[in-house]
Amino acid sequence: SQELEQSPQSLIVQEGKNLTINCTSSKTLYGLYWYKQKYGEGLIFLMMLQKGGEEKSHEKITAKLDEKKQQSSLHITASQPSHAGIYLCGADKGTNAGGTSYGKLTFGQGTILTVHP
Amino acid sequence: GAVVSQHPSWVICKSGTSVKIECRSLDFQATTMFWYRQFPKQSLMLMATSNEGSKATYEQGVEKDKFLINHASLTLSTLTVTSAHPEDSSFYICSARPPYEGEKLFFGSGTQLSVL
Numbered sequence: 001s002q003e004l005e006q007s008p009q010s011l012i013v014q015e016g017k018n019l020t021i022n023c024t025s026s027k028t029l030y031g032l033y034w035y036k037q038k039y040g041e042g043l044i045f046l047m048m049l050q051k052g053g054e055e056k057s058h059e060k061i062t063a064k065l066d067e068k069k070q071q072s073s074l075h076i077t078a079s080q081p082s083h084a085g086i087y088l089c090g091a092d093k094g095t096n097a098g099g100t101s102y103g104k105l106t107f108g109q110g111t112i113l114t115v116h117p
Numbered sequence: 118g119a120v121v122s123q124h125p126s127w128v129i130c131k132s133g134t135s136v137k138i139e140c141r142s143l144d145f146q147a148t149t150m151f152w153y154r155q156f157p158k159q160s161l162m163l164m165a166t167s168n169e170g171s172k173a174t175y176e177q178g179v180e181k182d183k184f185l186i187n188h189a190s191l192t193l194s195t196l197t198v199t200s201a202h203p204e205d206s207s208f209y210i211c212s213a214r215p216p217y218e219g220e221k222l223f224f225g226s227g228t229q230l231s232v233l
Contacts, residue, residue: 031220042123042210042226043161050220088160103151103214103222107160 004091006108013079014116021074021111023089029069031092033105038085046074046087079115086110120144121213123225130201131233138196138228140167140211146191147213151222152184155208167194167211201232 005024013019023032031050035043047056049065049072056063060077076083090105122141130136140150148169153161165186166174173186183205185197198205210227214220 033222035224040208040227040229043212043224045221045223048219048221090161103149103212103220104163104166105151105161105212105222106163109160 004089004106004108006087006089006111008111009109010112010114012114012116015080016078019076019079019113021087021089021113023072023074023108025070025091027070029065029072029091030095032063032065032069032072033090033092034063034072034074035088035090036085037088037110043088076113079113081115081117084113084115086112120215120218120223121211121225123211123228125228126226127229127231129231129233132202133200135197135199136201136230138198138209138211138230140194140196140213140225142192142213142215145213145215145217147194147215148191149214150188150194151212152186152194152196153210153212155210155227157208161210164196164209167196169194198230201230203232206230206232 003026007022033048034046037043047063052067052069054065062075065072088107088110090107093104124139150167152164154164155161163176164179167186167188169188175181188194208227208229212222212224214222
């Protein structure tokens, strides 16, 4: 079964600093999702990557998927206290014959981000 | 705004009782929805795939008789925790994929279940 390893497990930064969270898979990633969660709350969709070498950005967050499709990174520029939370990477378990992902995700263990003002 | 709605947000019940959690797709029809469970300070684990009009598909190790899933309409899937015990206390959350959002998956707000 596919396993996702996230690093670091926790991260404490000062407001304004840049940071990177990594997500490494033991197998090829068919679809890699990044979500943000606060304890006891739902997941907020951030980005989804599918192609090797793909990079997407939204506001101050950039996500990349390497060419081999086994590693992804999430980079936050000029972090703010509002960025604090748990960041989860999730990988789809595969695709059907038509190439559409199943939608069943395996998640990494999460990275707890704290941003001090 | 939210595209997947979940209810209730939290529930407390006595051991031995059953609890039903609802997951609704808003403004779209979802033939498939997914149910996850999250224990404190742990990641999400896929429990089952809810299929409209047919039986749910359960992941290995998930008890079908304990976690009953019903997907009776294209906008509603329900998860019933039967004869709940304290070890069933967890955060349950569902997801669905709006057809107009490509392969993006959206999650509900989750349900915190506490069994006394």
